[in-house]
Amino acid sequence: MSTITPLPRSAVRTxxxxxxxxxxxxxxxxxYADRATLSIAGPAISKELGxxxxxxxxxxxxxxxxxxxxxxxxxxxxxxFGSKRVYAASILLWSVFTLLQGGISFLTATATTAxxxxxxxxxxxxxxEAPSFPANGRIVASWFPASERGTASAIFNSAQYFATVLFAxxxxxxxHRYGWPAVFVVMGVLGMALSLVWLKTVYTPRTHxxxxxxxxxxxxxxxxxxxxxxxxxxxxxxxxxxxxxxxxRQLLANRMLMGVYxxxxxxxxxxxxxxxxxxxxxxxxxxxxxxSAGFVAALPxxxxxxxxxLGGLVSDGLLRRGQSLTVARKAPIVVGMLLSTSMILxxxxxxxxxxxxxxxxxxxxxxxxALGWAVVSDTSPREISGLSGALFNTFGNTAGITTPIIxxxxxxxxxxxxxxxxxxxxxxxxxVCCYLFVVGEIKRFEISSQA
Numbered sequence: 039m040s041t042i043t044p045l046p047r048s049a050v051r052t053x054x055x056x057x058x059x060x061x062x063x064x065x066x067x068x069x070y071a072d073r074a075t076l077s078i079a080g081p082a083i084s085k086e087l088g089x090x091x092x093x094x095x096x097x098x099x100x101x102x103x104x105x106x107x108x109x110x111x112x113x114x115x116x117x118x119f120g121s122k123r124v125y126a127a128s129i130l131l132w133s134v135f136t137l138l139q140g141g142i143s144f145l146t147a148t149a150t151t152a153x154x155x156x157x158x159x160x161x162x163x164x165x166x167e168a169p170s171f172p173a174n175g176r177i178v179a180s181w182f183p184a185s186e187r188g189t190a191s192a193i194f195n196s197a198q199y200f201a202t203v204l205f206a207x208x209x210x211x212x213x214h215r216y217g218w219p220a221v222f223v224v225m226g227v228l229g230m231a232l233s234l235v236w237l238k239t240v241y242t243p244r245t246h247x248x249x250x251x252x253x254x255x256x257x258x259x260x261x262x263x264x265x266x267x268x269x270x271x272x273x274x275x276x277x278x279x280x281x282x283x284x285x286x287r288q289l290l291a292n293r294m295l296m297g298v299y300x301x302x303x304x305x306x307x308x309x310x311x312x313x314x315x316x317x318x319x320x321x322x323x324x325x326x327x328x329x330s331a332g333f334v335a336a337l338p339x340x341x342x343x344x345x346x347x348l349g350g351l352v353s354d355g356l357l358r359r360g361q362s363l364t365v366a367r368k369a370p371i372v373v374g375m376l377l378s379t380s381m382i383l384x385x386x387x388x389x390x391x392x393x394x395x396x397x398x399x400x401x402x403x404x405x406x407x408a409l410g411w412a413v414v415s416d417t418s419p420r421e422i423s424g425l426s427g428a429l430f431n432t433f434g435n436t437a438g439i440t441t442p443i444i445x446x447x448x449x450x451x452x453x454x455x456x457x458x459x460x461x462x463x464x465x466x467x468x469x470v471c472c473y474l475f476v477v478g479e480i481k482r483f484e485i486s487s488q489a
Contacts, residue, residue: 051252055181059190061240062174065129066197068229069170070313071205072136073101075225076160077317078209079218081331083156086218087149095446097153098314100160101167102438108168109435110286113428121173121424122240128173129233131166135159137226140219164438171411172427176266179415179423180243183260185357188367191412192350198309199346199405202339206317210333242266263420285422288485289429295417295483297476301371302410302434304469308378310441311462312338312401315455323455324390337394338401345405349374353409364480367413368473374407378466385456407469410434419485426483437465 076083076098084094115124139159142152174194182190209221241247243254243264258264289295316338320331349370356366381400384393410430418426441462448457 051256052248052250054246054249054253055190055243055257058177058181058240059193061236062177062194063197063200065125065232065236066170066174066194067201067204068129068225068232069132069167070198070201071209072132072163072225072229073167074201074205074313075136075139075209075221076101077314078206078331079213079221080314080318081321082213082218086143087152089149089153091449092443092446093153094318095442095444097157097160098310098442098446099439100157101164102310102435102440102442104161104164105168105435105438106164106432108165109172109428109432110425112169113172113422113424113426113431116169116173116176116424116428117422120242121176122237122242124169125173125240126233126237128166128169129229129236132163133226133229133233135162135166135226136222136229138222139163140222140226143219168428168431171431172424175411175414175418175427175430176423177240178411179418180263180266181257182415183257183262184363184416185260185354187415188353188357188409188412189347189350191415192346192353192409195408195411196343196346196350196405198313199339199342199401202312203336203343206335206339207333210331214327263423266420266423285419285425285485286429289419289426289483292483294477294480295426295430297472297478298410298413298417299430299433301469301472301477302430303437304465304472305371305375305404305407305410306434306437307441307465308400308404308462310438311445311458312342312404314442315445315449315458316397319455319458324393326390334394338398341398342401342405345374345402346408347405349406349409350412352406353412362479363416364478367409367416367480368477371407371409371473372470374403374405375466375469377403377406379403379463381459382463385459404466413480416480417483419483421485 080094080098083089089097112124112128139156142155142159175191178187178190178194205225209225212220212224241249243249243257243262254264317331317335320326320334326334352370353366356369357363378400380396380403383396387393387396411427414427414430415423418430444461445455445458448461449455451457
């Protein structure tokens with residue numbers, strides 16, 4: 039009687055985690071494209087409505103206010119109901135509110151009313167998007183072992199640059215050809231369709247209909263939290279009945295996590311400069327047309343995308359070569375943020391081509407150093423990973439409130455973008471200091487159940 043020799047585990051191990059990562063990348067691309075709609079349409083809107091730089095800064099900040107306010111509730115929802123359902127609802131809602139922005143000129147009678155409605159809708163978009171990045175962090179933590187987590191986090195995070203590469207030229211062309219309202223309509227419809235695709239394709243490791251036992255074993259052995267969102271897997275002492283203040287206090291009292299949180303605020307300042315004022319900088323400071331600015335903005339974004347992917351590969355490569363988690367995560371962040379400070383050189387050159395080249399280097403550095411979500415996946419307590427990610431994102435996206443407003447005042451007060459570029463670069467230096475002198479060893483924080 040013959041026997042059948044079992045296949046090696048590597049031969050039967052599926053790769054379903056890469057499909058999940060692809061969906062995270064696509065959704066995050068649409069997420070950032072919807073955030074950038076106002077920056078592309080902004081010059082046309084400000085001209086039509088007579089909005090000055092300070093007012094535009096406040097409108098830009100509307101997203102940040104609600105995004106920050108809704109972070110902790112969003113994290114609690116993720117821990118309570120799971121990433122799949124909460125994320126699907128998030129995509130649908132932010133897409134509807136994006137779509138409605140296209141009707142502002144038809145629904146409002148005066149410029150003042152239009153500004154108020156625009157602010158309100160941007161506020162609602164921010165609230166709806168709040169669970170997205172904490173959900174990304176949770177999903178990566180559950181689907182990827184530690185040795186792949188840096189690359190996975192860098193890939194979904196690099197979607198912010200890909201969004202600019204793909205959609206900035208498209209939205210610039212739509213604005214030029216059909217007017218600014220069409221930008222919001224197109225992006226809103228696209229997001230609504232994507233929410234349905236998400237429900238059909240995304241699962242937890244344990245519930246995925248075609249994941250193999252080999253892949254599950256590989257993930258679990260590598261430190262992936264494969265039981266996340268599974269019924270009955272949470273201890274009662276950690277059941278997320280509410281976002282308990284005791285847990286938040288423990289997170290805030292930890293020096294490592296506070297260094298990561300403050301560093302993320304500084305890094306996100308760079309993000310919001312590129313998302314909000316950068317296209318305006320190209321139009322008003324460098325004299326480009328809206329159409330040209332849309333295409334030109336894609337060039338630094340390509341470099342940001344390349345830097346983002348490279349940062350994750352370098353980090354995980356260092357980890358596989360025996361470097362500590364601390365070195366592997368910190369090295370790309372510090373080098374990347376130092377490269378980002380090169381944007382100050384734009385204050386001393388006249389050539390638009392040189393400016394784009396410098397901004398491309400700065401954008402590459404920003405991408406290289408954008409490993410915050412990998413650090414969160416490495417450090418968050420297993421029991422409240424959604425809440426921890428939300429607190430991290432709260433700190434980071436406070437920059438979505440402060441950056442547009444501060445830059446608006448700097449532009450109005452000085453008549454140029456020079457001080458604004460210095461302000462953004464200074465934040466990159468503070469991020470370097472946080473990771474070098476505050477964070478210390480990067481490791482998973484164990485929370486007390488007595489909170």
